[in-house]
């Protein structure tokens with residue numbers, strides 16, 4: 001097997017998953033999901049590995065990985081904060097919540113806090129428009145968030 | 160879906176759900192397993208020789224995958240880009256086989272029609288749009304949530320009766336329907352009975368069934384900009400009109416909200432919008448100019464205010480805000496001077512402060 005510049009154990013895990021698939025056709029998105037779950041993001045070598053395993057070109061893998069906003073090629077912080085920027089949340093001031101979070105975490109460029117604890121991202125509607133504005137941390141939903149709540153929410157994850 | 164499968168002789172179906180809806184996916188899984196346990200899905204349904212099963216396919220964050228051909232590409236594991244129609248999915252669809260593709264809401268209408276008959280169904284609604292429609296009411300209304308209403312109901316009934324009116328007794332400004340590519344409808348049209356045709360005539364659409372209420376604090380130019388940012392983000396990049404055109408429109412709107420807009424920009428904006436509408440490949444591009452066109456049609460005065468008077472009537476576009484100090488009210492608490500990012504507020508503690516820009 002060619003050498004890949006990533007964690008061996010994790011790669012094995014991914015390989016087992018791919019081998020367990022009955023049908024490889026159309027499985028790419030599912031495999032990328034799994035890979036991102038294992039590695040936290042999709043490094044280049046992982047994409048290459050997937051391409052060879054599935055017998056498709058690396059360009060195709062890269063094309064799909066970059067097309068969907070769910071996939072990321074940058075390492076992410078320990079906790080992922082998603083601010084909903086769907087319309088319902090936007091008219092309820094989601095942009096100001098986002099600003100406050102970035103201020104609180106002292107993020108000026110990019111979207112990761114310096115300590116690597118948080119990554120801030122935006123999503124387009126998480127289907128909880130009635131609770132707008134919505135913030136999600138690691139999949140946990142916080143509804144009707146006010147600027148004053150931001151610090152409290154972040155503190156929950158700071159220990 | 161099983162009924163549809165029975166009708167057309169299909170044995171397998173996919174349900175495509177956005178990854179952003181983990182709860183929906185979770186519940187759907189439970190429901191599918193229950194249906195299998197009851198023998199309503201799987202082999203030999205209800206003891207007949209008809210078999211049908213479904214699989215959930217999870218999206219990965221791409222709005223365009225709501226377009227049928229894009230959705231099919233996505234299920235096949237590729238980039239969710241639309242393809243030219245014809246051929247339609249009914250001819251060449253998933254895995255190059257004829258495919259029937261429908262919205263959940265459409266399928267949900269089928270069982271009651273079978274149970275109660277077509278006459279019952281068409282007794283609800285308007286002449287051309289039959290039945291009911293579910294809207295996701297959100298924004299600046301007191302009651303938010305999903306509402307199922309008969310076609311032909313007026314916007315006023317939805318917003319004021321079901322929605323309980325505008326939050327904080329503010330003034331209604333507009334309602335935006337149909338998701339990111341719908342249009343904004345102003346107060347004068349609140350009494351229009353809504354169905355597919357009337358919404359289209361107003362430059363909006365039924366679309367996703369989203370219904371976002373905006374009040375006097377919302378700046379319509381900024382809203383148009385917001386939607387366009389979305390369309391630019393989500394444009395798959397396949398056709399030039401949509402990929403480049405929306406970007407150019409966004410640049411103009413940025414200019415306008417920063418107070419650098421000129422009258423030609425407004426004309427340009429309109430021209431671009433119409434070109435993109437006419438020449439895009441799929442629904443996304445054909446409708447992405449809707450927010451711009453409808454706000455320009457109904458709220459042209461707000462555009463003019465931004466361009467001519469360099470002011471934002473709703474006080475949203477920060478670059479156009481003008482600050483001043485009311486001497487009688489200023490107690491010299493220094494709070495404003497401390498937070499001012501550009502240090503233009505001068506004065507001593509407990510004395511009246513002054514606002515002075517260095518550059519003018």
Ligand code: FES
Nearest residue numbers: 086089126128129
């Ligand atoms: S817009 Fe934020 S949850 Fe729908």
